[in-house]
Amino acid sequence: MKIAVIGTGMVGRAVAGRLASLGHDVVIGTRNVERTLGRTDPEHTGASPYAEWHRNNLDVRLVPFADAGSHGEIIVNATNGAVSLQALAAVGADNLAGKVLIDIALPLDRSETPPMLLVANTDSLGEQIQRAFPQARVVKTLHTVLADIMVDPARLPGNHNIFLAGEDEAAKNMTKELLREFGWRDEVIIDLGGIKGARRSEMYMPLFFALTSALGTYEFNIAIVKG
């Protein structure tokens, strides 16, 4: 499929690279192509400069936000959650209309260590995006694990779970199909219902980040254990 990943950070790269390796026609959208390719310092997350990743992933084209929006039959929001609404506005409401918009972003409040959330309990980023782009078919998923695990759950042993939420059943089914391509088996995908479920899965993240400290690693996920 033609897929546009919005965001050039670690999550965007992991998802775009994996989708391309699965045979999809993938672009990454950025605000300013020249500037993104011109950066030489590592990112604040510790990621290498984009140009370095780009050289090893030439099948993924880097294009301006609006071009990404027109390319993608599916749009993946992998931007910094603090600026997702602006980035998606630049992608273009018209480009998002009617399309599946997979939202992986996190509205992190980095003034806390480990981070807390910029929005929680009474709202969520997933819901904000659905409200801002009512014609997009938003599905919130994948944000509860490290980027490398999002696209390759077999990095961890045994069963562990991933959540999704959204209003549009067909959009959720298309998203599940991509999750299956990444390696998430049907029985580990948990549907939290409508987009309000985004609030619930985003609110798990403060615990997730505390666990990264307690466990000393980001390479983990949670598994539901039933009686």
Added chain:
Amino acid sequence: MKIAVIGTGMVGRAVAGRLASLGHDVVIGTRNVERTLGRTDPEHTGASPYAEWHRNNLDVRLVPFADAGSHGEIIVNATNGAVSLQALAAVGADNLAGKVLIDIALPLDRSETPPMLLVANTDSLGEQIQRAFPQARVVKTLHTVLADIMVDPARLPGNHNIFLAGEDEAAKNMTKELLREFGWRDEVIIDLGGIKGARRSEMYMPLFFALTSALGTYEFNIAIVKG
């Protein structure tokens, strides 16, 4: 040990009954003993009237809040989180001073279905209790699972995790000892650090309640799966 459980609901009963069966000297504290014993209708949670439970658990004495506070060397807050601060005030700040106060309560906003939280992200019930009773040694734990699992984790197969948070290391160690008596092995107990960790584990609960719907059961927990 002499332990006072505050709260006559399902959580209070489960914890008090289990502690008594382990040989501890346990009281349950309530606002009005006569009224609690006189109720004949099932509780809003579906629990049977207290008097019925009481007849089967005569080794657990029901006493007024303040008497519970003076009895307990360890105090367990198993009240409805919406009224925990008032209940603990009735137990008595003097009775809480210097003691381990294990906080299991949840500040649930039941106007949402499944419930959300009355306080989140910028504060938590565990932190509110520690601030209101600065001489108590608050440890937040056990609130992330069904009452029956709190006191008997072996109801679920294999490894699954429980969290604790609090400022006082000795209080956390005493709490861990009780967790071990319940059946939580050391390797599944995850210390989230200071009492601010309560915020993180309480914020997992909206996901927990959505999962009860998605899974069709409360009989589950999460297990950390590491790479």
